[in-house]
Amino acid sequence: MTEKYRNLLLFLPVYIIFLLIYLVASFIEPTFFTWNNNVNLFTRITPLILVGIAQTFVILTGGIDLSIGATIGLANVVAVSLPFLNTPGNIILWLLVPTLIGLAVGLVNGFIITRGGFPPLIVTLATGVVWQGVSLFILSMPGGKVSRGVALYTTGKLFNFLPVPLLIIIFAIAVFQLVLKRTTFGRSVYAIGGNETVAFESGISCNRTKIWVYGLSGLLASMTGLYLSGWMNSGDPLVGDPYILNSIAIAVIGGTSLAGGTGGVLGILGGAYIWQMLNNILNLMAVSMFYQYIAKGLILIIALAATSSAGEIRIGAIFRKPGMKGVK
Amino acid sequence: MAEQSPSLLLEMRGIVKTFDGTRAVNGVDFSCFRGEIHGLVGENGAGKSTLMKVLAGIHSPDKGKILIDGKECRFADYSEARKAGIGVVYQELSLLPELTVGENIVLGVWPRGSGGLISWRKIRTIMKTVLKDIGVDIDPDILVRSLPMAVRQKVEIGKVLAQEPELIIFDEPTAPLSRDEVAILFEILRDLKRRGKGIIFISHRIDEVLLISDRITVMKDGQVVVTDSVSAFNYHKLISSMVGRKISEIFPTKHGTNTDAKVLLTFDGILRQSGKRIAFSVREGEVTAIGGLQGQGQIELLKSFFGIEGCDRLKLTIGDNPVSIKNPIQAMRHGIAYIPENRNEEGIFLILSVLENLAANTINRHSRMGFIKLKEESSVVQNMIERLSIQISSVQQAAQSLSGGNMQKLVIGKWLIFNPHVIVLDEPTKGVDVATKQQIYMLIRQLADRGVAVILSTSDMLELIGMCDRVLIMNRGTITACLEGDEITEENIMEASVSREDIVAAGAVI
Numbered sequence: 001m002t003e004k005y006r007n008l009l010l011f012l013p014v015y016i017i018f019l020l021i022y023l024v025a026s027f028i029e030p031t032f033f034t035w036n037n038n039v040n041l042f043t044r045i046t047p048l049i050l051v052g053i054a055q056t057f058v059i060l061t062g063g064i065d066l067s068i069g070a071t072i073g074l075a076n077v078v079a080v081s082l083p084f085l086n087t088p089g090n091i092i093l094w095l096l097v098p099t100l101i102g103l104a105v106g107l108v109n110g111f112i113i114t115r116g117g118f119p120p121l122i123v124t125l126a127t128g129v130v131w132q133g134v135s136l137f138i139l140s141m142p143g144g145k146v147s148r149g150v151a152l153y154t155t156g157k158l159f160n161f162l163p164v165p166l167l168i169i170i171f172a173i174a175v176f177q178l179v180l181k182r183t184t185f186g187r188s189v190y191a192i193g194g195n196e197t198v199a200f201e202s203g204i205s206c207n208r209t210k211i212w213v214y215g216l217s218g219l220l221a222s223m224t225g226l227y228l229s230g231w232m233n234s235g236d237p238l239v240g241d242p243y244i245l246n247s248i249a250i251a252v253i254g255g256t257s258l259a260g261g262t263g264g265v266l267g268i269l270g271g272a273y274i275w276q277m278l279n280n281i282l283n284l285m286a287v288s289m290f291y292q293y294i295a296k297g298l299i300l301i302i303a304l305a306a307t308s309s310a311g312e313i314r315i316g317a318i319f320r321k322p323g324m325k326g327v328k
Numbered sequence: 329m330a331e332q333s334p335s336l337l338l339e340m341r342g343i344v345k346t347f348d349g350t351r352a353v354n355g356v357d358f359s360c361f362r363g364e365i366h367g368l369v370g371e372n373g374a375g376k377s378t379l380m381k382v383l384a385g386i387h388s389p390d391k392g393k394i395l396i397d398g399k400e401c402r403f404a405d406y407s408e409a410r411k412a413g414i415g416v417v418y419q420e421l422s423l424l425p426e427l428t429v430g431e432n433i434v435l436g437v438w439p440r441g442s443g444g445l446i447s448w449r450k451i452r453t454i455m456k457t458v459l460k461d462i463g464v465d466i467d468p469d470i471l472v473r474s475l476p477m478a479v480r481q482k483v484e485i486g487k488v489l490a491q492e493p494e495l496i497i498f499d500e501p502t503a504p505l506s507r508d509e510v511a512i513l514f515e516i517l518r519d520l521k522r523r524g525k526g527i528i529f530i531s532h533r534i535d536e537v538l539l540i541s542d543r544i545t546v547m548k549d550g551q552v553v554v555t556d557s558v559s560a561f562n563y564h565k566l567i568s569s570m571v572g573r574k575i576s577e578i579f580p581t582k583h584g585t586n587t588d589a590k591v592l593l594t595f596d597g598i599l600r601q602s603g604k605r606i607a608f609s610v611r612e613g614e615v616t617a618i619g620g621l622q623g624q625g626q627i628e629l630l631k632s633f634f635g636i637e638g639c640d641r642l643k644l645t646i647g648d649n650p651v652s653i654k655n656p657i658q659a660m661r662h663g664i665a666y667i668p669e670n671r672n673e674e675g676i677f678l679i680l681s682v683l684e685n686l687a688a689n690t691i692n693r694h695s696r697m698g699f700i701k702l703k704e705e706s707s708v709v710q711n712m713i714e715r716l717s718i719q720i721s722s723v724q725q726a727a728q729s730l731s732g733g734n735m736q737k738l739v740i741g742k743w744l745i746f747n748p749h750v751i752v753l754d755e756p757t758k759g760v761d762v763a764t765k766q767q768i769y770m771l772i773r774q775l776a777d778r779g780v781a782v783i784l785s786t787s788d789m790l791e792l793i794g795m796c797d798r799v800l801i802m803n804r805g806t807i808t809a810c811l812e813g814d815e816i817t818e819e820n821i822m823e824a825s826v827s828r829e830d831i832v833a834a835g836a837v838i
Contacts, residue, residue, distance in 0.1 A: 194677035202689040
């Protein structure tokens with residue numbers, strides 16, 4: 001029984017924690033459980049979900065993408081700095097140009113990593129710095145403006161009641177769950193993270209898959225940048241910075257192991273909620289910025305311990321028969 | 329043998345050790361006297377290694393007692409066992425190649441001088457006595473990397489003797505040695521015996537065990553089959569008690585060689601590692617084996633079928649078509665399957681599910697436009713699970729929770745689903761139980777009968793003799809002998825394996 005639902009059990013802890021925090025918050029602060037507050041929450045977690053999915057795909061292959069922040073910034077400044085794009089009539093171009101740039105940025109990462117055989121950590125750190133520079137060149141100070149009509153496509157409401165962020169969240173998680181579980185691409189992602197040598201010797205195109213995984217990460221990061229430009233109604237070359245840590249934290253809290261091969265996007269919603277609610281709570285409690293950093297770092301380390309292979313055994317032991325796992 | 333009345337050095341009573349619900353060692357009694365060489369034999373997976381690891385403190389027993397000189401002992405780890413006088417000379421040498429001989433011998437002991445610093449003067453004194461003991465004259469400052477295998481092993485023995493153990497376990501010490509080197513090793517063993525040490529000698533070479541041991545214990549399926557003095561055994565009796573039946577009952581009937589049979593595959597290339605030419609062919613209906621000592625270029629030869637490392641100027645024909653292979657994807661396009669030796673590192677996705685493992689190399693075949701046809705895939709996988717009778721609780725189960733035999737079935741099953749024309753197997757029965765072994769032998773024979781070109785690399789003597797129609801012996805990066813039919817005997821195989829000359833002139837096509 002437990003073995004059969006192994007993949008779902010992986011995501012159980014994160015939703016238990018999510019429910020606990022949600023219930024406690026609703027209990028303490030009655031306005032928390034109102035539709036308006038929840039719409040507000042959807043708006044805030046949408047970028048977290050998008051970068052969380054991006055980072056999850058990369059981490060599943062055993063890699064990491066530190067250029068996510070810079071890619072968000074790049075798409076963000078491009079979206080506000082090209083005036084001809086920024087009209088309701090040009091919405092398609094406004095969506096397309098920054099995302100294609102993001103895709104290209106990601107593909108370049110993947111190309112350098114696979115052709116050069118370099119560690120993803122260093123490659124994405126380096127390209128991130130390059131794109132950060134380009135963004136600062138395009139827009140050296142926060143500023144710019146998004147036309148009202150365009151902004152509605154990010155944080156507005158469909159038919160005047162369905163929040164667009166909620167649609168983005170549901171759509172993104174559903175699509176990428178499908179990609180992971182039903183496509184040869186998704187299967188290859190798990191195989192590479194599971195053991196790249198075995199994947200290679202099973203005839204899986206490891207390099208091609210990895211290039212597309214980084215491409216996907218760049219694509220989702222640029223969509224996040226677009227979303228932020230619509231939501232904030234301005235551009236900021238450094239807007240992506242916190243999302244490097246955010247994306248890793250959400251992927252890990254969402255049950256994806258940094259060693260690769262285990263996890264998925266189903267835990268992302270819970271992960272993003274937990275991370276956002278923690279922010280809210282810390283803010284509400286008027287905790288100083290310094291302590292917030294310390295608290296976030298510690299929470300990430302706890303999440304890492306829980307999803308590392310040793311932690312998995314400990315948590316998994318709650319659901320598993322004794323003696324299933326042993327080292328021979 | 330002993331002049332004084334022999335005193336019991338080691339006694340193990342009712343040892344039980346369980347892994348994943350299977351009893352690797354199940355109620356074993358074992359003993360060793362001072363001044364005795366006690367041979368321990370059994371097939372892979374019989375429980376010898378586990379028993380010795382329990383003795384060396386690496387595993388703690390679930391049940392049972394260990395008594396040394398009559399006193400009950402419990403070891404939390406190897407260093408505690410070492411303090412109690414137990415030393416282990418490992419099968420895979422545990423020397424660090426980038427350190428010097430001296431550094432290796434005192435590794436983890438570190439004699440201290442004044443001020444707590446490591447005293448190299450003391451180390452040199454220890455070195456001298458130890459190296460004299462084992463009869464070698466080596467400069468302690470030389471790097472282990474630069475020593476030949478046989479000398480390395482002496483250093484390994486020296487390292488263990490430096491801790492002055494009373495009981496020494498030799499875990500397949502003769503595997504990498506030539507006949508002369510074995511004779512020297514045996515002199516060392518006899519000397520240790522004269523000095524009243526207890527020695528446990530583990531080996532797969534039956535004749536050596538019969539030659540050196542005073543008593544022999546045979547293990548099978550985690551239990552002791554028999555313990556008796558060496559005079560009670562002969563070659564055939566020892567083998568049949570090891571495997572529990574006659575050789576003819578384990579292996580499917582051989583077809584023998586048929587020189588008129590169609591040639592399925594020819595191989596001709598220069599092994600990069602040795603710079604020597606290797607050429608051979610595989611005929612229809614035959615199981616062609618690659619034998620020889622470990623590390624003679626077998627892995628490189630086999631991997632070149634998958635375009636990984638291996639061979640230069642490789643000319644490979646399958647059927648009558650010349651094929652060129654640069655990577656596994658191209659190899660698979662030509663219908664080649666390769667089952668690597670290191671299952672956990674190269675053969676299986678430990679953290680992925682049974683289904684993901686079995687379907688890994690056929691996802692493209694069972695998909696349309698990148699979408700996997702889950703029903704089709706699931707039924708193919710289910711069929712293979714039933715065909716190989718793989719014991720699982722669900723296809724979603726993680727592969728790492730399976731037993732060694734079932735893991736190996738996943739690797740083989742994955743390639744059976746692929747349906748190859750050529751199958752290259754590297755030690756496919758390593759670390760699997762006897763029943764699975766028999767099943768694997770049957771499968772290999774069936775594949776050969778169905779016209780698949782089978783290349784089997786193995787270091788298991790019984791397998792070479794019992795299973796294979798043609799045995800090519802690899803030695804120092806080339807093929808030194810091709811044995812067929814009645815020529816496939818333990819003696820011929822050993823002879824060709826340790827020979828220092830190329831029996832077959834370089835470049836001959838076999």
